[in-house]
Amino acid sequence: MHPALSVILFSTLSGLGFGFLAFLGWGALMPSGWAAFFLWALGYGLAVAGLLAATFHLGNPRNALKAFTQWRTSWLSREAWASVATLVILAPVALSDIFALGLPRLIGQIGGALAILTVFTTAMIYTQIRAVPRWHHWLTPVMFLTFALAGGAMLSGRAWAPLLLLALGAVLLALWRVGDGAFARARQTLGTATGLDRLGVPSVLDPAHTAGNYLKREMIFVVGRKHAARLRRIALALASILPALILLLPLGVWGIALAALLHLAGALAARWLFFAEAEHVVGLYYGARG
Known part of the structure; x- marks a missing residue:
């Protein structure tokens, strides 16, 4: 699929932001004064920046408000509600840390759980799509959650953060290994896509369109194997190992800052691949998959 910059920034920044907010809410750090202001501002800034980036992928950003109306059936809508609930519930906890108000930490525990739930809803937006076999399995939400937890632990300065980062590397390797054969295992063909497989093996005589269209622009994107392999090594090194x-x-703190910058760069590379390598079955109709 076409790796749109807005969606890459959305899923990467919001994941890191909500992961860090979860650790702040859980009390992994107990800052006060200006230190608390800076740390909470960092978490909120990353989360909100990611959410705002998502609106640029809409044809009309004002339609973002409509995302709140379909929560019964849409994971996107559930993500919208979960993200707002997280930001609202954690706000008094942030103010309590900054101004030493002494609010019960239970509120932060709830907000932290909601932050992780928000990341899960983001992951399910993609996991639920049967038409993209590379995403349609349990490793997709595991990858999103591991990124959030590893990033949050890293920014919080947890002693065991390196273990989570290395676990993230293992998850990425597993995701790529499983994803590479997912399209073939789905056994999708032009025949199954059109329902004509009962009559034989169909083929396309002429292109469906003489010019580009939305489906070809957004759903069909082919990345070279050499480029993908190189980017995978970069993503693994920057997001996990280094x-x-x-x-x-x-x-x-300088080590945490450097590690965070490298991790973010690797996360962006991994998320670019997440979209670029995703094979949508609509490509079969245009002869771009097989």
């Missing part, structure tokens, strides 16, 4: 090694060094 940040884990840096956190093991006695560099203090």
